[in-house]
Amino acid sequence: MASHIILPPDDEEQRQRDEEEDGGQSASEHAPLPFSAMCVRISRDSYPNLRALRNASAVSLADAAYAKISEGDFGYVLDDVPHLADYLPDIPTYPNPLQDHPAYSTVKQYFVNEDDTVPQKVVVQKNSRRGVHFRRAGPRQRVYFESDEVKACIVTCGGLCPGLNTVIRELVCGLSHMYNVNKIYGIQNGYKGFYSSNYLAVTPKTVNDIHKRGGTVLGTSRGGHDTKKIVDNIQDRGINQVYIIGGDGTQKGAYEIYKEIRKRGLKVAVAGVPKTIDNDIAIIDKSFGFDSAVEEAQRAIDSAHVEACSAENGIGLVKLMGRYSGFIAMYATLASRDVDCCLIPESPFYMDGEGGLLQYIEKRLKENKHMVIVVAEGAGQDIIAKSIPSSDQQDASGNKLLLDIGLWLTHKIKDHFKSKKVEMTIKYIDPTYMIRAIPSNASDNVYCTLLAHSAIHGAMAGYSFTVGMVNGRHTYIPFYRVTSTRNKVKITDRMWARLLSSTNQPSFLSQKDIDEAREADRLANKPPLPSGANQSVANAFGQSASSSSNGEI
Numbered sequence: 356m357a358s359h360i361i362l363p364p365d366d367e368e369q370r371q372r373d374e375e376e377d378g379g380q381s382a383s384e385h386a387p388l389p390f391s392a393m394c395v396r397i398s399r400d401s402y403p404n405l406r407a408l409r410n411a412s413a414v415s416l417a418d419a420a421y422a423k424i425s426e427g428d429f430g431y432v433l434d435d436v437p438h439l440a441d442y443l444p445d446i447p448t449y450p451n452p453l454q455d456h457p458a459y460s461t462v463k464q465y466f467v468n469e470d471d472t473v474p475q476k477v478v479v480q481k482n483s484r485r486g487v488h489f490r491r492a493g494p495r496q497r498v499y500f501e502s503d504e505v506k507a508c509i510v511t512c513g514g515l516c517p518g519l520n521t522v523i524r525e526l527v528c529g530l531s532h533m534y535n536v537n538k539i540y541g542i543q544n545g546y547k548g549f550y551s552s553n554y555l556a557v558t559p560k561t562v563n564d565i566h567k568r569g570g571t572v573l574g575t576s577r578g579g580h581d582t583k584k585i586v587d588n589i590q591d592r593g594i595n596q597v598y599i600i601g602g603d604g605t606q607k608g609a610y611e612i613y614k615e616i617r618k619r620g621l622k623v624a625v626a627g628v629p630k631t632i633d634n635d636i637a638i639i640d641k642s643f644g645f646d647s648a649v650e651e652a653q654r655a656i657d658s659a660h661v662e663a664c665s666a667e668n669g670i671g672l673v674k675l676m677g678r679y680s681g682f683i684a685m686y687a688t689l690a691s692r693d694v695d696c697c698l699i700p701e702s703p704f705y706m707d708g709e710g711g712l713l714q715y716i717e718k719r720l721k722e723n724k725h726m727v728i729v730v731a732e733g734a735g736q737d738i739i740a741k742s743i744p745s746s747d748q749q750d751a752s753g754n755k756l757l758l759d760i761g762l763w764l765t766h767k768i769k770d771h772f773k774s775k776k777v778e779m780t781i782k783y784i785d786p787t788y789m790i791r792a793i794p795s796n797a798s799d800n801v802y803c804t805l806l807a808h809s810a811i812h813g814a815m816a817g818y819s820f821t822v823g824m825v826n827g828r829h830t831y832i833p834f835y836r837v838t839s840t841r842n843k844v845k846i847t848d849r850m851w852a853r854l855l856s857s858t859n860q861p862s863f864l865s866q867k868d869i870d871e872a873r874e875a876d877r878l879a880n881k882p883p884l885p886s887g888a889n890q891s892v893a894n895a896f897g898q899s900a901s902s903s904s905n906g907e908i
């Protein structure tokens with residue numbers, strides 16, 4: 356069954372286009388359906404415009420088989436998350452124990468309305484279609500697990516990030532205090548711990564103080580994701596709620612686990628809590644630990660500034676995290692105001708000649724006698740690769756190992772001034788592991804708590820999802836949405852312009868680079884549609900593609 360979009364009355368042109376593409380059926384014939392009746396599970400056979408939808412929303416055919424997309428009035432689209440009842444139709448429900456909880460029962464409207472959803476795009480125009488929405492997170496009136504039936508486990512994967520222990524703590528305490536769950540296990544050292552280590556029983560008492568420490572008390576690792584072995588263990592041990600904390604790779608792993616669980620028809624909810632210090636996870640406003648990381652990066656920048664100011668022609672160079680996205684470098688630079696140049700992976704730069712980095716350094720030293728450079732680890736990889744043969748090494752998860760841009764720049768800058776016989780000093784600081792290892796700051800602690808609670812409410816309600824804040828509201832996002840793209844700094848957005856104006860650095864971009872970046876944005880915002888596509892659905896998704904709230908603030 357396909358659902359229909361009821362067009363806004365003033366969008367006559369669009370209405371006619373839709374009529375044509377819907378085979379001539381007029382909008383007035385599209386009787387408004389009750390919302391529940393419009394919910395459709397997309398499958399290869401059941402949805403006539405699947406190809407259009409897939410292209411428009413960058414959903415691969417494999418992912419589309421798991422997508423749950425429904426439409427409402429005025430171009431409203433709900434990109435919903437899977438639920439246990441999708442494949443276990445007779446599953447019983449129970450009243451939410453929170454309704455009798457002394458702390459929560461006094462809240463006037465504690466339970467979220469089943470139909471509450473959150474728009475991906477909040478900046479709209481008068482005639483905008485409503486676009487893509489995600490299911491609002493929060494406690495539901497009815498849950499799909501009885502408290503004493505729940506056997507939950509928690510795993511952390513990927514690199515460290517401030518706040519991991521807070522999320523672990525709040526998952527354990529939230530499950531126990533809100534839902535009276537007392538069978539909770541920690542999986543040790545990442546995904547491989549599902550099948551190669553003992554599961555650790557954890558209680559609110561054992562995790563009471565852990566949020567004050569950096570790292571993860573459960574241990575973490577890269578690699579070792581063996582879906583079959585992991586799900587065999589989940590099944591054998593009777594685990595029915597799996598909480599998975601980790602970055603983009605980890606969420607891809609969570610999706611694989613979900614698919615295998617569903618294939619086996621198990622009553623198991625999978626809840627992903629996105630973690631990435633690089634802040635590169637798509638859709639969500641910001642990942643936990645990011646603010647703590649930016650704050651800690653200030654200390655490295657301050658030290659670099661002190662070193663630079665205390666020497667003749669002193670340069671302080673700080674390398675910050677960010678393999679593919681320069682968010683930490685950009686925000687740390689904007690926060691500091693001592694930085695003269697910020698280099699990120701998204702913005703290409705060059706060393707020599709007119710407008711190049713070396714010329715800018717010379718100019719800055721002449722003016723100020725010192726300068727501070729911040730470089731994201733993924734910046735300039737293409738230019739280093741031209742001078743150093745790279746061996747394309749990967750870590751255990753398959754992530755490309757990067758060449759050290761900080762070290763390379765240090766040598767290049769030194770050599771340049773030596774050849775010009777100019778006295779200078781450069782101090783290179785790489786604070787990566789010092790930043791990653793700190794405990795989260797106060798605001799990240801609160802953020803981690805809310806994410807953990809939202810994850811628990813969603814799992815208890817029978818959903819499988821990645822939890823995340825979208826436009827300031829907690830939501831349940833389909834796994835494929837957060838794993839299919841990466842969040843990046845848009846160099847054509849105002850935030851990057853603010854940075855350029857604060858550092859006064861050259862943009863290093865040619866008109867061709869700018870045109871290409873604009874074209875890439877345009878294509879990302881308006882994906883091409885195949886002929887015969889349902890324009891209504893495609894439009895809704897096309898609008899959403901431009902709305903990553905990390906880009907434009």
Ligand SMILES: Nc1ncnc2c1ncn2[C@@H]1O[C@H](COP(=O)(O)OP(=O)(O)OP(=O)(O)O)[C@@H](O)[C@H]1O
Pocket residue numbers: 512513514515545546547576577578579580601602603604605606607608609611630631632633751752754
């Ligand atoms: N495509 C994938 N399918 C299944 N598992 C995956 C996939 N990609 C990564 N994983 C698993 O997820 C775990 C973490 O992945 P990775 O090391 O890339 O870190 P991450 O979660 O992306 O975090 P970060 O990059 O922020 O440190 C690893 O155990 C890895 O095997």
Ligand SMILES: O=P(O)(O)OC[C@H]1O[C@](O)(CO)[C@@H](O)[C@@H]1O
Pocket residue numbers: 513514515602631632633676677678732750791
């Ligand atoms: O040395 P590791 O643990 O592989 O992690 C390094 C990577 O992890 C990250 O901090 C992301 O977690 C990246 O910024 C960095 O490249």
Ligand SMILES: [Mg+2]
Pocket residue numbers: 513602603604
């Ligand atoms: Mg990653």
